[in-house]
Amino acid sequence: MAQPLTSEEIEKAIQDLPEWEYGNDKISKEYSFDNFRDAISFLVRISYEAEDQVHHPEIMNVYNTVNISLSTHDAGGKVTEKDVKLAKSIESLYNN
Numbered sequence: 001m002a003q004p005l006t007s008e009e010i011e012k013a014i015q016d017l018p019e020w021e022y023g024n025d026k027i028s029k030e031y032s033f034d035n036f037r038d039a040i041s042f043l044v045r046i047s048y049e050a051e052d053q054v055h056h057p058e059i060m061n062v063y064n065t066v067n068i069s070l071s072t073h074d075a076g077g078k079v080t081e082k083d084v085k086l087a088k089s090i091e092s093l094y095n096n
């Protein structure tokens with residue numbers, strides 16, 4: 001089972017994750033798009049990656065913005081390597 005990361009490990013991990021923040025036992029980022037369609041298309045792409053990784057984000061969408069928050073339920077809602085891995089995958093989706 002994934003072990004919770006220490007705050008120091010999390011802060012180090014998000015150094016490689018531009019604009020990701022750590023707080024309230026989650027890592028999170030807000031993404032903006034030109035329109036609602038592009039925002040939802042991004043969410044659809046995330047859904048496939050999340051299913052592949054069997055690890056799922058918390059998602060908030062308002063118009064052309066998408067807020068992604070990651071924590072691991074199976075680790076008491078703390079941040080684990082699974083969250084860091086999915087965050088890196090989401091960054092790749094956003095940049096490609």
Ligand SMILES: C[C@H](O)[C@H](O)[C@H]1CNC2=NC(N)=NC(=O)C2=N1
Pocket residue numbers: 054055056057070071072073074075
């Ligand atoms: C049974 C299933 O694999 C587990 O419930 C998975 C599903 N997706 C998950 N997503 C997240 N964020 N945390 C989990 O612990 C988790 N566990």
